[in-house]
Every structure is written in C-alpha cells, then in structure tokens.
Amino acid sequence: MENSATSTPPVPSTSDRILDAAEDIFAEKGYSATSLGDVADRVGIRSPSLYNHFKNKEALYEAVLERLLEDFSAPLVELEGGPLTSERVFRWLETIVRQHHGNPNLARLLQHAALSGGPHTNELIDRLFRPMFESGADKIVGEGITLIENTGLQPWAVMAFNNLVMSYVTMAPMYRDLLGQDPFSEEALENQLKLIKTLLRAVFEYKGDTPL
C-alpha cells in the first residue's frame, strides 16, 4: 500500500511526498503541535486526502520514524564487526556527524520525543541507541583504547559524544545567531568535524592521572 510494485525512480509518489513533508514538520514542531493541515498544504492537497495513504496521524508519524531509522542504520551496519581500532571509532563518529548534517530531522524528532514524549518514544530511543551499546562502543575497552574507561564513565562518555553531535543539529539556530554562519554549510560541517575529532583525540590521549 505504501510502495507500488512498479519502479518509481524519477517521480516521487504522493505517499513519499507526504512522508517528506510530514518529516520536516514533525521534526520542527513535534508530534502534537503538527497539524495535518500543514502537512497537506505543503504537499498541495487537502488534509482528508491524507487518509487515502495513511490510516491516521499516528500511523503517518510511525512511517516517518521507520523511514528515518532505516536511512540512518544503513551506513552504520557497514562499520560493525572487525577489530575496534581507534581509527574505526573516528570513522564511526564521522559517519554519524555527516548523517545528521545531511538530514537533521532524526535528531530533531528524537529531541522532541525526549522532551515531550509522544507515541513510540521509548521504542525510538531503543532502536537508535541500543546498538551503540551492544555491538560497537561498548567494546572499546582493550588494546589501548580506553575512552576514559579508568573513570568508570564509559557509557556516559559515549552518550556525551552523541549528544554533542545531535545537539549541534537541534541547536542549529543558535549557531546561526551567535556565529553568524550557516550551520549546514560545507564549511560549518568541516569545523564541526574538526572539533569533534579534536575532542575525541584529546580524550584518547588523556590519562586521567591528575585528580584536579
């Protein structure tokens, strides 16, 4: 029902255009503040017509989430498996930064969910972050890579770096205001990448001897 069996490479179907519009508006306003009228307006149809493609508002929201989660998980599974060198950690972080830079909507949706709840919030959190703790970053201990392991704060550190990446996106207007630069320009991406890498390298090289 959502995807016709025919190939649809050039012209996006109405369902996809609804998904695109809904994704943007859900990400901006959150679930409850989003009106289906706004979504329909952006697509160029009337709001009752949405019900020809999605059962109701919540189903539309679910479809938006599903598509986003698929898009984001794809490039990360490639990085799973193999030895956990520090270079792998850098590539993993850089991939995440580039993904959120390319499409900020997932971070925004997750931030809305964390603030206000809404349907499927816990499921969203689980599907986005459990993999990080099970198959990837959790195993970083060993062969010299510690990520502040000696302080017993490792999962906290992983979440901190993720928050760093996502808050850059959810706080983009702030960066625009205070730094006077388009936060989604190529130049800003490079700056953000440089900062994250510098921080990560500082943490890797740091030996927490001096207790302040």
Next chain:
Amino acid sequence: MENSATSTPPVPSTSDRILDAAEDIFAEKGYSATSLGDVADRVGIRSPSLYNHFKNKEALYEAVLERLLEDFSAPLVELEGGPLTSERVFRWLETIVRQHHGNPNLARLLQHAALSGGPHTNELIDRLFRPMFESGADKIVGEGITLIENTGLQPWAVMAFNNLVMSYVTMAPMYRDLLGQDPFSEEALENQLKLIKTLLRAVFEYKGDTPL
C-alpha cells in the same frame, strides 16, 4: 500587582503558582503545544482566571522566561571579573551544570525554542549566550589557557561544552532508559560533573600536534 505589599515568605501568591505551573508545562511541551487549560488545572483554578494575572498566553510565557533568566544569571555574575585562571573556568562550568541540574526547565525551553521558534526566541538566545562570549569564555586565550585555541575553534568549543551540559538535561529520559538511573539523582550529578571535568581537563592538557 504581582506581589502584594504584605510579606509573602511562606505562602506563594497565585501569580507565582501560575508561573511555576506554566514553567513546567512550557518546558515540557513548548509554547504552542501548551494549553492554558492544563496550566490552570495544575494551579487548581479555571483558565479564564489566568487573565486576572497575565494579559495573555504570550505575556505568561514572557514572564516565565524573565524569571528563569534572572535566576540563572545571578550566580554567574559573581564569577565575572577577576583573572581567568583555569580554575575559574572549572568553577564556571560546574556552576552551570549544577544550575541546570537543579532546574532543567531553562534548557528545555531553550531547546524547544531552537527547534520550533516561538515568541522571543532570538532574544532568549542572545540573553543567555552573549555574556559568555563577551565577558567570560571569549577571553580565555592567554596565560596558558587555550581551549583548543590553536585550531581556531574557540567559540565552537565554548558552545560545544554548553550543549553538552544542556543536552544532558533535555535528553534526560534517554539517560533514564539506557543507563537505568535517575538522571537527576545526586549520584548522576556527580557522574556528570566528573565527565565534564574530565573532558575539559583533557582539552586543556591537549596539544593538537598530531593531525590524526
């Protein structure tokens, strides 16, 4: 009009109770998704009675913002002036962490504003962050304190550390889910403080020689 002439130490005025309720709900749902009925319900009055204390929804929102900004700016002005030692930077960060931990609502409100706009968003950003760039962290260059200054990323670094602190609060449900710990417990506060300090110390000690 807001404060009766009598001393009001023990019993909060209705206006204050409205402000308390509105602050919580605005912080949770954002401006547009907040209904005055919900606010009135929490106070224990009917929504038309709100208009005896505030002109309209936007004025109530402004009052909430004003009170929050005052509460947060007070402890920080004490840290202004004087030599910019690294110890001062640590105290400044620790103060901010403790403030947001004690009342997460400002961070949540700011996050909603950054995501969805709403009234006075730009003014909010300015009043919260301009001081950091003018009187405090911007002058950190000198006397050995560099904060990754050699990479030309100093303002970015300042905002990154702030995002780190605020996203901990706006993402609190995530921490609760994934770490199985109340993110606002004393124990969690200590963990968060330790992590932030460790990161900051790593950055201070780091000399960006090796280019990855």
Next chain:
DNA sequence: TTAGGAGGCGCGATTATTCACATTGCCCCT
C-alpha cells in the same frame, strides 16, 4: 467500466479569549 485518489462537507473536540457576574477583603466616611 472500474477503482484509486482527490475534494467538499461537516461533526465533535479543543483552544485562546472575552464577558457578565458573584464573592471577598479592605479603606474610608459617617
């Protein structure tokens, strides 16, 4: 000819806001 998809209409709920009104406590005048 037939079925999918778009539009029109409208119901019921919720929202911010206004208004007329009741109640209360306080000041001041007698």
Next chain:
DNA sequence: AGGGGCAATGTGAATAATCGCGCCTCCTAA
C-alpha cells in the same frame, strides 16, 4: 461600629478558530 464603595480574584457561558477524522461524491486513468 457600621456600611458604602471598590479593587482583586474567582466563576460559567459564549465565541471564533483550529484540529483530527469520517463520509460521500466526482474525476480520471488504465
């Protein structure tokens, strides 16, 4: 002491806008 006025603060009813959503009709492409 008593009472008239008055400001402050509460209420229910009413209004206009908006929302999600269901029903039904019409158009059009295969």
